Amino acid sequence: MNQQLQPTTKIEYRKPRSACEKCSVRSLAICAALDDDEVAELERIMTSRSLGPEEMLVSEGDPLNRVFSLTSGMLRLSVALPDGRRQITGFLLPGDYLGLADEDTHSSTAEAIGPVELCSFSAREIAMLIERFPKLKDRLHRFTRAALRQARDNQMILGRLAPVEKLASFLLGLSARAEEHKLPGNPLLLAMSRTDIADYLGLTIETVSRSFTKLRNNGLIRLPDPHLVELVNKSGLQAIAGQGAY
Amino acid sequence: MNQQLQPTTKIEYRKPRSACEKCSVRSLAICAALDDDEVAELERIMTSRSLGPEEMLVSEGDPLNRVFSLTSGMLRLSVALPDGRRQITGFLLPGDYLGLADEDTHSSTAEAIGPVELCSFSAREIAMLIERFPKLKDRLHRFTRAALRQARDNQMILGRLAPVEKLASFLLGLSARAEEHKLPGNPLLLAMSRTDIADYLGLTIETVSRSFTKLRNNGLIRLPDPHLVELVNKSGLQAIAGQGAY
DNA sequence: CGTCACATTGATAATGATCAAGTTGAGTGG
DNA sequence: CCACTCAACTTGATCATTATCAATGTGACG
Incomplete structure (x- = not known):
């Protein structure tokens, strides 16, 4: 055997x-x-x-x-x-x-x-x-x-979305892409700095930070630390990002 | 013969x-x-x-x-x-x-x-x-x-340029592309409406219109009519668009 | 000449940038 | 082990810019 x-x-x-x-x-x-x-x-x-x-x-x-x-x-x-x-x-x-x-x-x-x-x-x-x-x-x-x-x-994200919408869209997109690449998509690890996120979304770091806070205060995400995001309410995020609910 | x-x-x-x-x-x-x-x-x-x-x-x-x-x-x-x-x-x-x-x-x-x-x-x-x-x-x-x-x-245009910069960049880009396609690039015919330009550049029609006016008042373009632009000072436009003068 | 759509211009309001403190946490040296 | 430092992030106050709201022009077409 x-x-x-x-x-x-x-x-x-x-x-x-x-x-x-x-x-x-x-x-x-x-x-x-x-x-x-x-x-x-x-x-x-x-x-x-x-x-x-x-x-x-x-x-x-x-x-x-x-x-x-x-x-x-x-x-x-x-x-x-x-x-x-x-x-x-x-x-x-x-x-x-x-x-x-x-x-x-x-x-x-x-x-x-x-x-x-x-x-x-x-x-x-x-x-x-x-x-x-x-x-x-x-x-x-x-x-x-x-x-x-x-x-x-x-x-579309850069031209037509408001800051919180941009951030929601970014988090959902990165999460989805991370999963496609066999990386953890839900607690999502943000390797990049706030400056990088700002330069990706066409915002300032302050506005990015405030947008994180808004999403957290609305219960859509949790932020155990600045580089770890838990997407608590994905459909809520999608609604904000302008994807869902057509 | x-x-x-x-x-x-x-x-x-x-x-x-x-x-x-x-x-x-x-x-x-x-x-x-x-x-x-x-x-x-x-x-x-x-x-x-x-x-x-x-x-x-x-x-x-x-x-x-x-x-x-x-x-x-x-x-x-x-x-x-x-x-x-x-x-x-x-x-x-x-x-x-x-x-x-x-x-x-x-x-x-x-x-x-x-x-x-x-x-x-x-x-x-x-x-x-x-x-x-x-x-x-x-x-x-x-x-x-x-x-x-x-x-x-x-x-880059959508995320980081100010309205006049966006418009200058748009006009130069369209002009260059028109010429590549064997269409007249300098007096440049704008087939699209101000609404289309606004939705391309992530602006409102009013801001697009004001940006045209600024470029005209600075002598960079002439606007014989709203759909015909003469690029009077290309290098000036390039400087504004953030392309030239590195 | 009147109508209508489109563009421009002006006045006001809202949004996000800028300026300015604080806060936090990681790394360092007393 | 505990200040100290430094960078990154957050938060707050103010300002600038651009969106919004509102007229006013202008040209095409009936």
């Missing part, structure tokens, strides 16, 4: 041939388009990289030499005006890809929020691999379409 | 085999990916369609049965909240494609601004053609990436 006594030719506890096979975002990231044999090809051109908190990965306007797939932690994408005003255009979660929008230069700055692990690829080499594996190309384009839909949702 | 006397077997004034070949956006639209023989395939599955002013083409949430390529006129893309607030996420010009972001439903409402001519395709049929012609797929994805970059620029 003991399986370990069976012939060794039979694969029982197959050892992963690669780090990719046991990667926590194997089923989420672009590599999910490839089977284990094919992913070995991807791994040959991949290098791992770590970033410390607040470390910059790429800067707006940099030539598109490398692209990245996030495996752990969170990145913020932002663009800045000459006078220092900043707009955060998105937060990347594990499994997300950096470089979707770009043609030959990076269109946003990418910085780590907390410690980050990622896979790094030469843009040239991955372009070649994309041509070899149409499934990979299709997956990247699916990612790009999703990013476009998200960016358009953000336009 | 008279060319008309030459043998008729020789092609001189080659008659276009298709309407596509003489189309004014032949070199701009998705069909630019295909040569004249290949575009005939596209034409076989294409139907023409006209829209009158303010006519709705698709509504948010509609199943993605058909996709479109704009040949003449302008479309606005918008999303709406239950209470009627509206955000315009983009304006489509001749050569632009409708359906880039969408997976199985339309994510925005599309309406004609003035008279519109477009090519209409079954989403299923064009998907098949896209698989047959990789060049076509690549072009669509290039379009999608460009739309993503534009949507992210819009996030």
Whole structure:
């Protein structure tokens, strides 16, 4: 009965041939388009990289030499005006890809929020691999379409929602996305600062803070500490965010 | 010397085999990916369609049965909240494609601004053609990436610019895009209403109107009539829009 | 010429930004 | 272990900006 006594030719506890096979975002990231044999090809051109908190990965306007797939932690994408005003255009979660929008230069700055692990690829080499594996190309384009839909949702949030509505929408969106990425979505951990949230929602930190307080006072969320939000009343939040109740 | 006397077997004034070949956006639209023989395939599955002013083409949430390529006129893309607030996420010009972001439903409402001519395709049929012609797929994805970059620029505009800055940015952007699409970019014809501009920039019509007045009083634009703008001082506009002078 | 929609302009009000304290908690050194 | 410091967040008071409300223009069309 003991399986370990069976012939060794039979694969029982197959050892992963690669780090990719046991990667926590194997089923989420672009590599999910490839089977284990094919992913070995991807791994040959991949290098791992770590970033410390607040470390910059790429800067707006940099030539598109490398692209990245996030495996752990969170990145913020932002663009800045000459006078220092900043707009955060998105937060990347594990499994997300950096470089979707770009043609030959990076269109946003990418910085780590907390410690980050990622896979790094030469843009040239991955372009070649994309041509070899149409499934990979299709997956990247699916990612790009999703990013476009998200960016358009953000336009509504930025242009037409009041501060509390913006915040409710942000919390619901991040929670949903966290769950899609196999991270806890309800007590929701906010890795980013109030300043980041403000620059994402087009507000000041004070207004963000006051909006948190309003949501808490209305019993919609709990805030055990500033970086942990419990979404107590999701449908109430959705109503405020302008999603539900059509 | 008279060319008309030459043998008729020789092609001189080659008659276009298709309407596509003489189309004014032949070199701009998705069909630019295909040569004249290949575009005939596209034409076989294409139907023409006209829209009158303010006519709705698709509504948010509609199943993605058909996709479109704009040949003449302008479309606005918008999303709406239950209470009627509206955000315009983009304006489509001749050569632009409708359906880039969408997976199985339309994510925005599309309406004609003035008279519109477009090519209409079954989403299923064009998907098949896209698989047959990789060049076509690549072009669509290039379009999608460009739309993503534009949507992210819009996030900065909506989140961080003051009203005059928004308007300056809008005018410069539309002018540049008009020129890319072989339309006059400097006296610039604004097909859309002040309401549309307001819903694009996240403002009210009054604020849009006052911002026009400010730009005019500063000598940056002339406004022979409300729908015709002359960009008198482009670099001045760029400075206001937060683009130039880094 | 009258009507109507759209745009502009003006007056007022509300919202969110700015300015200014406090509060909290993590990290440091006495 | 307990002040001290510092950064991040919250809260409060005031101010500026933009939305709202209200006329007033203006041009297209009947």
